Amino acid sequence: MEIAIISGKGGTGKSSISAAFATLSEKVVLADCDVDATNLYILFNPDVEGEEIYIGSQKAVIDYSKCINCGLCIEYCKFDAIYYSDQKINISSIHCDGCKLCSRICPNKAITMIDNDKSRMYYGSFRNGKMVYGKLAPGEENSGKLVNIVRDKAKKLAKENNINTIIIDGPPGIGCPVISTITGVDYVIIVTEPTLSGLKDLQRTLELTTKFNLNTVVIINKFDLNIKITEKIENFCEKLDIKIIGKLAFDPQVVAAMINCKSIIEWQPASDLSSQIKHIYNNLIYGQ
Numbered sequence: 404m405e406i407a408i409i410s411g412k413g414g415t416g417k418s419s420i421s422a423a424f425a426t427l428s429e430k431v432v433l434a435d436c437d438v439d440a441t442n443l444y445i446l447f448n449p450d451v452e453g454e455e456i457y458i459g460s461q462k463a464v465i466d467y468s469k470c471i472n473c474g475l476c477i478e479y480c481k482f483d484a485i486y487y488s489d490q491k492i493n494i495s496s497i498h499c500d501g502c503k504l505c506s507r508i509c510p511n512k513a514i515t516m517i518d519n520d521k522s523r524m525y526y527g528s529f530r531n532g533k534m535v536y537g538k539l540a541p542g543e544e545n546s547g548k549l550v551n552i553v554r555d556k557a558k559k560l561a562k563e564n565n566i567n568t569i570i571i572d573g574p575p576g577i578g579c580p581v582i583s584t585i586t587g588v589d590y591v592i593i594v595t596e597p598t599l600s601g602l603k604d605l606q607r608t609l610e611l612t613t614k615f616n617l618n619t620v621v622i623i624n625k626f627d628l629n630i631k632i633t634e635k636i637e638n639f640c641e642k643l644d645i646k647i648i649g650k651l652a653f654d655p656q657v658v659a660a661m662i663n664c665k666s667i668i669e670w671q672p673a674s675d676l677s678s679q680i681k682h683i684y685n686n687l688i689y690g691q
């Protein structure tokens with residue numbers, strides 16, 4: 404079973420809940436698909452058993468021995484990645500989109516395209532099974548493609564190690580990497596919080612999961628911080644026939660657990676919050 408945990412925006416507690424789920428079962432495969440801001444490896448410190456270079460895009464580089472400073476490439480670059488500095492042409496690797504246009508129009512063939520090769524996919528073992536995560540280097544592109552690679556590896560590891568459950572910590576938002584994260588999973592859990600922007604993000608995220616016809620459920624995290632908006636979220640979900648599988652109260656121990664590189668389940672296994680998360684998880688996985 405593949406369970407993707409996503410949220411309309413960052414900071415809702417999505418990763419804390421993913422970490423809690425990952426430490427409830429004897430063995431899981433944990434896939435951190437938040438490749439732009441991967442963080443679960445810091446918490447679980449996995450033994451890395453392998454890594455793969457991910458090439459999602461290319462960038463333009465100049466051969467100054469050929470450049471005649473004509474400036475044509477500056478005119479053509481739609482991404483404003485090419486500029487003059489110290490009377491020399493420069494290309495910003497952060498802004499370069501890899502469209503190749505400059506390399507085609509340069510009259511002296513002074514621009515070539517090279518692979519962006521700083522992004523990685525890592526895999527290995529952690530205390531509750533196997534873990535896979537992607538790290539997209541700053542300025543590198545195609546996070547959705549890297550998410551697909553992470554998910555494929557997670558499935559392979561699950562098969563090789565006889566593990567039935569894959570927990571996916573997804574990226575925030577509703578963009579391409581989120582679509583790659585949720586496509587074909589058994590359950591999508593949307594973690595939301597009781598703020599007006601949280602409700603708006605939930606609406607947008609539900610539109611997406613409905614479009615893809617996915618089994619979607621909701622957790623309201625820190626529900627007690629604004630009961631009125633929590634009620635609005637409940638009413639909204641009821642109208643759409645979306646099940647709220649849990650309402651978790653704000654608990655500062657979640658942050659304390661993270662600081663100590665533990666999930667809340669490991670940090671305070673007997674707390675109300677841990678019992679509640681356990682209950683949610685068992686309901687979802689075993690229908691208990």
Ligand code: SF4
Binds near residue numbers: 465508
């Ligand atoms: S188009 Fe080519 S030759 Fe002209 S400035 Fe750009 S890199 Fe140099």
Ligand code: SF4
Binds near residue numbers: 479481484494506
């Ligand atoms: S490859 Fe495209 S985006 Fe990059 S510098 Fe050249 S024209 Fe600009």
